[in-house]
Amino acid sequence: MKNNVKLARVSLSLTQEQLATRVAATRQTIGLIEKGEYNPSLQLCIAIAKELNKTLDELFWEVENK
Amino acid sequence: MKNNVKLARVSLSLTQEQLATRVAATRQTIGLIEKGEYNPSLQLCIAIAKELNKTLDELFWEVENK
DNA sequence: ACTTTATGTAATATATATATGTCATTATGT
């Protein structure tokens, strides 16, 4: 479940908590997603992608799938 | 939660049950996802995309997000 | 008409995503 959320978030100078607030999640959830040990819901993935100006593929479609 | 799963599945002449088996899910879960009333997990979305030879964006990234 | 096959739908059970609360640790600033 590796992804590019942390990279994209830091690029926008957002904290985990700021991102969490904007996607109506908690800091802990964002942390676990970035850590890659989580299986988030599609809705949350889409909310995160929109907030980080990325698409699902850019954040969650891993290299090995391409 | 509209998506293009049903369209892609039918294009490959797969039944809901065949797709379900290949992604280790149940027919009912596939049916609900296609109906658009579900919020599936990222792992399941990725499994479905791989099986249907599509990417996450092609199946789940809606027009209004583009 | 009858039999399969595919799908819709609903009830209940189970697994797990997510929230909540708390403490530790690691920057960062002053």
Next chain:
DNA sequence: ACATAATGACATATATATATTACATAAAGT
């Protein structure tokens, strides 16, 4: 050195995705 902000990590509680079982229906084939 101290204070604060940001993150990591770990419990427990709650919401919900998913499985299981079952029945109905519609389509397709014989």
